[in-house]
Amino acid sequence: MESKQSVELFDANRLLMGEGIPFSFLAEVLLRTTVMFFIVLFILRLSGKRGIKQLSVFELAIIISLGSAAGDPMFYEDVALLPAILVFVIVISxxxxxxxxxGRFEKVEEFVEGKPVKLIEHGKILYNSFRKESLAYDELFSQLRQQSVSHLGQVQSAYLETSGDLSIFYFPDAEVISGLPILPDIYETPCTEFHVGTTYSCKHCGEMKPDLHPSKPCDVCGENEWLEASDELRLK
Structure with missing residues (x-):
């Protein structure tokens, strides 16, 4: 059996450039990177990319594919430019x-892009729909708070778009109802004492209960954490 070649530790040449690659290859890296950068720029312009925040899952897959095709030829000497360019042509095609x-078939659009999901209706979280999405309460409430929402009773409906953004429709001031408060200092402190004549809201779905019995779980989600409902108007 052939003995394995010993590797010299802390070999500056190997650490900086890799095994057997001369420093002159850096000049080629400069050329490769420049070529691939302008190809990526051209392809993105050609495909009419929108802002990064608005990327759908499909568009993100395109970006990852293009990035993978562009990255290796930039600095791997054994990866040629022409195969990478062919990958670009295939991906953009x-x-x-x-x-x-x-644009022609609704089923294809639904499969590729997904569809918006209603998460809030009439001031309450649609619990079953919410649980199906990879979204945490903190993320949902954070997006609501950024639109000056302090409790769910201010929200008539909210949709999770395919881009991950939240579209929110509000009750007019005269129609605001009592709802689950979502400000962190209130939300993180469930009630431990319950009073007659007070309306409480389930911490997990926003279901409302007047004169709550503390030992009875929520009828909608089965949880048993409650907050005193708020009916204040939304600050604009």
Whole structure:
């Protein structure tokens, strides 16, 4: 059996450049990176990319594919430019094809892009829909608070868009109802004492209960954490 070659520890050449690669390859890296950068820029311009915050899952897959194809040829000497460029051509062709199909067939669009999901209706969380989404309460409430919502009774309905943004529709001031408070200092302190004549809101779904019996769980979600409901108006 052939003995394995010993590796010299802390070999500056190997650490900085890799095994057997000369420092002159850095000049080629400069050329490779410049070429791939402008190809990426051209492809993104061609595909009409929107802002990064608005990327859908489909568009994110395109970006990852292009990034993977662009990265390796920038600094791996054994990865040539032409195969990478071919990958770009294939990916952008698939992008154009799928974009065309989504415009023609609703089922294809739903499969590729997904569809908006209603998470809040009439001041209450649609618990079953919410549980199906990979969204935490903190994320939901954070987006609501950024729109000056302090309790769910101010929200007529809210939709989780395919981009991950939250579309919110508000009750007019005259129609605001009592709802679950979502300000952190209040939300993180469930009630331990309950009083007659006070309306309470389930911490997990926003279900309302007047004159709550503390030992009875929520009828909607089965949880048993409650907050005193708020009916204050939304600050604009």
């Amino acid at each position: 698939l992008y154009k094809l799928i974009t065309y199909l989504t």
